Amino acid sequence: MPKEPEANLIQRWQRGERAAFEELVRAWEGPLGRFLQRMVGSTETAQDLLQELFLRVYLNAGKFRDQGEFKPWLYRIALNLARDHARKQARQMATRIDFAAEVASKSPSSDDELSLLEESEQVRQALSELPEQLREVVVLRHYEDLSFEAMARLLEVPATTLKSRFQVAMKRLEQQLVEMRIRDGS
């Protein structure tokens, strides 16, 4: 059976059809969950934020306009949630959960797998050490594959500024990853 176009699903959801809303949730929970995981650096927090995100979407059904694009709207909500969380975390100094430790606890570990997990943890750490503005650009550009123009609309920042931020972020990541490799002796 062919997949129903998203526009139809949105119309049905806005008319109050729960089935349509559930389909939209299932379609977007994966990408948005991963986006939140990369932004906040914690699976548990990302899980909570994802639930909060779809609650906001559900409550704001009337605010989404037909002519607006659904994906940027969802990402804007996700971004706001991640930013709010970062602000709260800065105040509370909450501890983060390592992805590597989580993954390792759920899967059998061979030497290769452990090595991959170590590398993953290095990337997670390097990403989490980036300032929020730079992390946003890297996640949206590299992982979500958004163009700088689309990012400019989403973040309401000029595309040229975002390009410079991306350059700076990549340079910093490169330095951090090199330092980590030297430190870990790999």
Add this chain to the structure above:
Amino acid sequence: MEADEYPQVQEQLDKLVLPALRPVDIGALYQQALATPTPRPWRPRRVCLAVSAVSACLLLGVMIGRCDIALSQDGFSLTWRKPVPPQDPLEARLAQLEQQFAERSSEEKLEELKGLLLTLAGDVNQRDHEQKQALARLTDAVNAFEVATKVQFRETEQTQKTLYNALFSNRNLKGVNP
């Protein structure tokens, strides 16, 4: 693409392993949505109530300002103070001077009265002098007028005499019938 400048970093970024998330609990989401209080729409009644409350507070403030509350042996009394009428600026100044005068000591008052008397005396002298001068000027004018009148009278008399002589000195002339 700008990211091509950092292929190694990109490669590293791709190594980020993410644990799978649980699917969104839609049932819990509906429960949360029900528990979330919906923002109340704007109600004119609330605004009217707020405006009424503010007006009542203002009125109460004004009333308290105008009431005199007294507690005596006879009991508690509450009186409505009449509004103070706006004062004429001259009267206000006079009242102020009177008050200032009342506040001074007897010595100061005496000194001030002396000063006032001297001022009044000086003023009377000044006026007297001016009146005397005016009278003198008037007398001079009357005298001058009298002199002028006398001169005029003499001139008229002289003219009359001359005319008379001119007419009657030729009475004996023949053929003339006056």
